Amino acid sequence: MYDGGKIIAGLLIGLVLLTFPFWYNLGKAAKLPEPKLAPEAQKAKQCVESKEYMAAHHMQILNKWRDDVVRKRYRIYIGLNGKEFNMSLQNECMKCHTSKKEFCDQCHNFVDVKPYCWECHLEPKEAKEGK
Amino acid sequence: MSFNLAFYSALFGVLGLVGIALIGLGAHLQLVFGVIIPYVAVILFFVGMIRRVVIWGKCPVPFRIPTTSGQQMTSLPWVKRTLADKIESPSNNWWAALRVATEVLFFRSLFRNLKVNLTKDGPKISYFSSKWLWLGAIAFHYSFLVVLLRHLRFFTQPVPGFVHLLDQIDGFLEVGLPQVQISGFLLLIAVTYLLIRRIVVPQVRYISLPADYFPLFLIIGIALSGILMRYWFKVDVVAVKKLTLSLVHLHPKIPQEGIGWIFYVHLFLVCVLFAYFPFSKLVHMAGIFLSPTRNLPNNSRAVRHINPWNPVVKVHTYEEYEEEFREKMVEAGLPVEKPLEEKE
Numbered sequence A: 001m002y003d004g005g006k007i008i009a010g011l012l013i014g015l016v017l018l019t020f021p022f023w024y025n026l027g028k029a030a031k032l033p034e035p036k037l038a039p040e041a042q043k044a045k046q047c048v049e050s051k052e053y054m055a056a057h058h059m060q061i062l063n064k065w066r067d068d069v070v071r072k073r074y075r076i077y078i079g080l081n082g083k084e085f086n087m088s089l090q091n092e093c094m095k096c097h098t099s100k101k102e103f104c105d106q107c108h109n110f111v112d113v114k115p116y117c118w119e120c121h122l123e124p125k126e127a128k129e130g131k
Numbered sequence B: 001m002s003f004n005l006a007f008y009s010a011l012f013g014v015l016g017l018v019g020i021a022l023i024g025l026g027a028h029l030q031l032v033f034g035v036i037i038p039y040v041a042v043i044l045f046f047v048g049m050i051r052r053v054v055i056w057g058k059c060p061v062p063f064r065i066p067t068t069s070g071q072q073m074t075s076l077p078w079v080k081r082t083l084a085d086k087i088e089s090p091s092n093n094w095w096a097a098l099r100v101a102t103e104v105l106f107f108r109s110l111f112r113n114l115k116v117n118l119t120k121d122g123p124k125i126s127y128f129s130s131k132w133l134w135l136g137a138i139a140f141h142y143s144f145l146v147v148l149l150r151h152l153r154f155f156t157q158p159v160p161g162f163v164h165l166l167d168q169i170d171g172f173l174e175v176g177l178p179q180v181q182i183s184g185f186l187l188l189i190a191v192t193y194l195l196i197r198r199i200v201v202p203q204v205r206y207i208s209l210p211a212d213y214f215p216l217f218l219i220i221g222i223a224l225s226g227i228l229m230r231y232w233f234k235v236d237v238v239a240v241k242k243l244t245l246s247l248v249h250l251h252p253k254i255p256q257e258g259i260g261w262i263f264y265v266h267l268f269l270v271c272v273l274f275a276y277f278p279f280s281k282l283v284h285m286a287g288i289f290l291s292p293t294r295n296l297p298n299n300s301r302a303v304r305h306i307n308p309w310n311p312v313v314k315v316h317t318y319e320e321y322e323e324e325f326r327e328k329m330v331e332a333g334l335p336v337e338k339p340l341e342e343k344e
């Protein structure tokens, strides 16, 4: 009449499912991303915009660049401190951030995004040393 | 309660919550809004849910509540019994579980929602099926589920494969950067529909209370702040994930990078939702599994269910009656089951 056994079993199943994030991660130390600035970027000292702005908004910049180039034929972007940039994923971003693996992928694997850009755009050749 | 009171008290309640989060951030209470309140909310959620289910579990359910259709049971094999009948009137626990599952997954009862219409020419009643509420409810619940599952990418490391698959399906339009995810917008549209329905359908509006508007405004607030955060007021998602992972690892730490204000508004509204959940009508998440009209087999004819608190009734069975009056019955020529024993 009370079906206590079934209710407790159901309650336990519900609790196990809902606490998934707490037990799934048990014993797994999270590897925090460490995007490495390539020497080319270090030499340039600054990115297109401020570092904080880039961390949150870089996909929006890429989107704007893409639209500006492909739809409006603009090529020049005025960035931080009036510096001019050629609006190009391969030829600008990746000129400074020469390693996709050491830079972009570091963060992207952490937050689980896999931009599909590289289906068409070429990623820079990774340096071979020791890997 | 008047419509205005119910509607505006809920609306300003949610706006007030947004204000509280903003004031808290202004006072640099990141630790309170990023760590303490989330933990309190999660604890309230689980303790509240368990308490609620235990209260329900203590309610005795002595009888079955058979629904009218599909009553014919297995004892009459010549009565045709379709699959729908077997689900509608389950004969054992497995069929009853299936009935609950159709309720949970497809909102089967809501699908049979009817609308009554009184025609003007001559008082005639007509019923026709009304699926809009069902459609809105399905869209709302499933998009909510998908959004929630996709959020697991903030709470797991490594992120399980199904979350990424869901992300890809949800973003298959490949529009914009960050990619537009359909479920977030569908959630906002569906919950807005549910709100509008409450306002414009006179009967529903009449019975609506703050407790009906508040969860709707709260979820609208959550979806809106989430969408604004993803597509417009960007935040540093790496910092967000550092915080959320530290929370589930039970080593809470506010990342020093700093996260935009809108994240804390989103998170605070979510915390209020979680904390409010077990104490409001939203507990139907657990309650649906405990609906006696749905989760018990309709075996009232096959099995005798006895109410345990029936008062003890003194009965005089026929056997006892005959035992007492057998001689007189035989004398009067009445038939008896056991003949009189011959006296020696």
Ligand code: HEM
Binding pocket: B144, B147, B148, B150, B151, B154, B178, B181, B183, B184, B185, B187, B222, B223, B224, B225, B226, B227, B228, B229, B230, B231, B237, B240, B244, B263, B266, B267, B270, B273
């Ligand atoms: C009731 C639960 C929640 C609901 C319904 C919800 C809803 C949403 C929605 C609709 C979006 C828009 C983007 C999308 O579709 O993914 C979003 C984004 C977001 N939510 Fe939530 N949310 C919930 C809980 C949380 C929690 C607990 C956190 C973190 C502690 C969180 C953090 C975020 C973040 C960081 C984004 C931005 C994602 C991005 O920029 O890619 N949400 N949320």
